Amino acid sequence: MAKKSMRKISNSTIHRLSIYYRALLGLEREGYETISSKELARREKLTPAQVRKDLSFFGSFGTRGLGYPVKELKARIGEILGLNKLWNVAMVGVGNIGSALVSYKEFAKQGFIVKLLFDNDQRKIGSNHKGIIINDIASIKQMLQEQEIQIVIVTVPAAAAQKVCDEVVEAGVKAIMNFAPVSLKVPDDVVLLNENMSIELEHLSFSLTNRNMVLSD
Amino acid sequence: MAKKSMRKISNSTIHRLSIYYRALLGLEREGYETISSKELARREKLTPAQVRKDLSFFGSFGTRGLGYPVKELKARIGEILGLNKLWNVAMVGVGNIGSALVSYKEFAKQGFIVKLLFDNDQRKIGSNHKGIIINDIASIKQMLQEQEIQIVIVTVPAAAAQKVCDEVVEAGVKAIMNFAPVSLKVPDDVVLLNENMSIELEHLSFSLTNRNMVLSD
DNA sequence: TGTATTTTGTGAATCACTTCACAAAAGAAT
DNA sequence: ATTCTTTTGTGAAGTGATTCACAAAATACA
Ligand SMILES: NC(=O)c1ccc[n+]([C@@H]2O[C@H](COP(=O)([O-])OP(=O)(O)OC[C@H]3O[C@@H](n4cnc5c(N)ncnc54)[C@H](O)[C@@H]3O)[C@@H](O)[C@H]2O)c1
Ligand SMILES: NC(=O)c1ccc[n+]([C@@H]2O[C@H](COP(=O)([O-])OP(=O)(O)OC[C@H]3O[C@@H](n4cnc5c(N)ncnc54)[C@H](O)[C@@H]3O)[C@@H](O)[C@H]2O)c1
Numbered sequence: 001m002a003k004k005s006m007r008k009i010s011n012s013t014i015h016r017l018s019i020y021y022r023a024l025l026g027l028e029r030e031g032y033e034t035i036s037s038k039e040l041a042r043r044e045k046l047t048p049a050q051v052r053k054d055l056s057f058f059g060s061f062g063t064r065g066l067g068y069p070v071k072e073l074k075a076r077i078g079e080i081l082g083l084n085k086l087w088n089v090a091m092v093g094v095g096n097i098g099s100a101l102v103s104y105k106e107f108a109k110q111g112f113i114v115k116l117l118f119d120n121d122q123r124k125i126g127s128n129h130k131g132i133i134i135n136d137i138a139s140i141k142q143m144l145q146e147q148e149i150q151i152v153i154v155t156v157p158a159a160a161a162q163k164v165c166d167e168v169v170e171a172g173v174k175a176i177m178n179f180a181p182v183s184l185k186v187p188d189d190v191v192l193l194n195e196n197m198s199i200e201l202e203h204l205s206f207s208l209t210n211r212n213m214v215l216s217d
Numbered sequence: 218m219a220k221k222s223m224r225k226i227s228n229s230t231i232h233r234l235s236i237y238y239r240a241l242l243g244l245e246r247e248g249y250e251t252i253s254s255k256e257l258a259r260r261e262k263l264t265p266a267q268v269r270k271d272l273s274f275f276g277s278f279g280t281r282g283l284g285y286p287v288k289e290l291k292a293r294i295g296e297i298l299g300l301n302k303l304w305n306v307a308m309v310g311v312g313n314i315g316s317a318l319v320s321y322k323e324f325a326k327q328g329f330i331v332k333l334l335f336d337n338d339q340r341k342i343g344s345n346h347k348g349i350i351i352n353d354i355a356s357i358k359q360m361l362q363e364q365e366i367q368i369v370i371v372t373v374p375a376a377a378a379q380k381v382c383d384e385v386v387e388a389g390v391k392a393i394m395n396f397a398p399v400s401l402k403v404p405d406d407v408v409l410l411n412e413n414m415s416i417e418l419e420h421l422s423f424s425l426t427n428r429n430m431v432l433s434d
Numbered sequence: 435t436g437t438a439t440t441t442t443g444t445g446a447a448t449c450a451c452t453t454c455a456c457a458a459a460a461g462a463a464t
Numbered sequence: 465a466t467t468c469t470t471t472t473g474t475g476a477a478g479t480g481a482t483t484c485a486c487a488a489a490a491t492a493c494a
Binding site for chain 3 (some may be wrong): 226229230264266270280281282283374
Binding site for chain 2 (some may be wrong): 470473
């Protein structure tokens with residue numbers, strides 16, 4: 001594969017790639033064969049230049065005068081995002097939010113396969129949740145390794161999150177998605193993303209509170 | 218109130234204000250009276266200059282040579298974020314993720330009070346979920362207005378999200394948090410935040426896929 | 435074949451965000 | 465009181481992201 005050597009891709013660009021991917025899924029369903037940066041940008045409230053620049057980091061996928069071929073571009077962005085592979089996912093903490101996520105079918109459709117569940121509640125351990133047995137947290141390190149888990153979703157209470165995280169890191173997992181509202185410490189080679197809904201709500205209350213902010217010098 | 222007139226505050230700054238707020242809650246519990254930008258930055262893996270710059274957009278809260286008073290700074294950031302008020306929240310779609318969110322106690326602690334629930338499933342309408350009656354979606358516009366709802370959380374399937382969103386906007390609500398994986402269209406004066414967990418997972422798979430990317434010219 | 439039209443791909447320019455660096459302010463020490 | 469130490473607050477500098485603007489490439493059509 002003629003892989004262009006490249007600099008760091010910004011988080012915003014990675015995020016927009018996911019947005020393009022979703023848009024292309026829709027366009028494919030609607031029967032579009034090609035799409036211009038102009039139209040793609042209009043649909044996702046971005047600028048055409050932004051779309052073209054983002055894609056240009058990874059190669060030249062379009063045809064001048066015509067636009068981008070929907071099917072191919074979708075496939076190509078899928079590859080870039082790693083969606084052409086299956087990913088083994090484990091979830092720790094099968095409570096309110098954990099249960100909701102396990103039953104979320106979109107994840108599997110995108111190649112994220114929840115293979116293992118863990119909890120420390122004796123009443124839950126051994127029980128069958130949506131066809132998956134809930135394992136004892138005590139066996140986490142060994143099982144993550146045996147099942148070659150690549151991504152772990154942490155949905156335990158804040159107080160337990162760092163300990164769980166440490167064990168996950170020790171097992172060699174390099175990607176963690178954390179729902180607990182705490183700043184977890186991980187080594188540099190582990191990617192950690194925090195999904196903090198309270199912070200998002202606070203963004204809304206900030207916006208409502210400061211909507212008539214003075215714009216002057 | 219001597220409000221400094223100001224330029225647009227960046228989303229990153231708003232996000233970090235929430236991070237500072239959480240850190241300060243912890244520091245207060247740990248008994249700290251003051252905190253320096255250096256120490257606050259170390260804890261949250263930011264730079265001291267970033268902390269000081271962020272805070273300086275809103276005023277001068279620190280004492281040179283000493284740092285920031287924990288209690289006061291927490292209160293001040295709380296005000297900036299709008300956490301000194303109570304916010305009336307409604308949730309539309311009481312399914313897997315909606316139910317998990319309704320039972321999440323942290324929201325209420327921060328002043329986000331879930332007052333109304335809506336669904337279109339006749340089996341759910343009228344039933345009592347965690348002490349709140351689930352209302353018929355048909356009555357949403359009137360009820361949002363009557364109960365003076367300021368923030369709406371949308372947790373309906375993707376196909377229903379735009380219609381729900383339109384009704385919410387029509388009711389005069391100016392802040393929406395959307396969990397459905399679609400790009401919703403809202404007028405300019407409505408703040409819309411998308412919480413898309415698939416996109417976050419894709420960020421992880423991107424990172425795992427591209428971790429050994431060449432860094433050259 | 436030639437001309438008009440469309441739209442990409444990308445350096446250059448602009449805009450936004452972060453970090454630097456230091457004067458000023460405050461407390462601590464002598 | 466004076467000096468030393470710490471740490472803020474903030475312009476200026478530096479870095480990174482977005483937008484501009486246009487040549488180049490491809491199609492459409494006469
Ligand atoms: N419920 C929500 O809507 C929501 C929203 C945002 C964030 N969160 C966060 O997600 C996390 C989970 O929230 P929840 O509402 O699902 O809580 P929950 O109490 O319903 O679930 C937590 C689960 O983790 C298990 N657990 C506790 N300690 C453990 C450990 N050491 N090892 C393994 N499992 C352990 C518990 O047995 C329980 O099953 C919390 O950190 C919460 O702040 C929840
Ligand atoms: N479950 C998850 O973990 C998860 C994760 C991320 C995103 N999401 C997204 O959140 C949304 C809800 O997911 P879910 O898993 O809770 O689905 P769900 O089917 O369990 O719940 C959806 C609820 O919305 C109700 N509903 C449907 N149409 C409606 C309408 N027009 N008006 C009012 N209510 C209506 C349904 O009756 C149901 O109660 C989806 O868009 C999904 O993609 C879910």
